[in-house]
Amino acid sequence: MLNREYDQVCSIARTLEVLGERWTILVIRDVFNGKRRFDQIQENLGVARNVLSNRLARLVEEGILEKRAYQERPARYEYFLTRQGLDLWPVMIGLLHWGDRYLAEPDGPPMLIRHKACGGAVDDRGYCERCGERLTARDAFTEYGPGAPAEWHAAA
């Protein structure tokens, strides 16, 4: 993106200066889904390695991801969401629900978000449809939906 800045006094514009580059939000989605390692994310997204490297560095710099060594010799890293990153959950839920509603398969959504405590589906505002609780990232889990491709189930 030529000049990723927008130079606008607007919180949406400023958020997009951080999240708006190609791949960035999908990297965050992958980390939300428990993919924490470089090769894992790279293979899942099919993003160019230099671009992924760039995006991860930027997200760490912006305080959205945190890089932790899970072993030394050789040094190997995992990326975790910080508090600030976890707070992007409502945005991710919003994007997911809009896509489910307007762009999904005839079969239905490929992924579903559910409330850990009661198993209810999460609505487009991040509330549990069953018990009505207002949820955060920590309160929910992801599972395959009716539109999930068969290969996903096949892969152990």
Add this chain to the structure above:
Amino acid sequence: MLNREYDQVCSIARTLEVLGERWTILVIRDVFNGKRRFDQIQENLGVARNVLSNRLARLVEEGILEKRAYQERPARYEYFLTRQGLDLWPVMIGLLHWGDRYLAEPDGPPMLIRHKACGGAVDDRGYCERCGERLTARDAFTEYGPGAPAEWHAAA
């Protein structure tokens, strides 16, 4: 964006194939804020005219905006959000609130979203903080916040 597609079975990825190009979300923000004409949006964003033209055409094609002539001879157009476009409101609210929390001025947010009916502030899930009602785009209005630059007030 080289190849705006991501080729992923994921509603977030599919949503981003529509919204993820540079400027697209800011164009939608402007229309939410009542800017409906080409030159108005172009001047406000500082986006290149060919790019704006491209984005508007795509958004119409995707069913997010609707192009209406407000006069003929010479033909002049305005862009409106469709139902599908208005349903992006929770996403916009999410982006705005995250930016307010993590990237805003020391003074506070430049823009505030309020509930038309009771004047309460809108929270990060699109609920009214005063009366607790679950809101949609139609229920809310925008006003300057404490972080709004002085010029905004000056401009009639």
Add this chain to the structure above:
DNA sequence: ATCATCGGTTGCGTGACGAAACCGATGTGC
């Protein structure tokens, strides 16, 4: 007759991105 407004389109240059090769540190098989 000239200028302004609106909603674009055209032409050209550059830098973000894509693809693939490479790299360093370590472990594994034989």
Add this chain to the structure above:
DNA sequence: GCACATCGGTTTCGTCACGCAACCGATGAT
């Protein structure tokens, strides 16, 4: 002792999306 695999990148190079400025057609204003 040497090849090969794994992980987390970096380097190199080509191309296409974007930025910028000029232009355009229809009309109204001075």
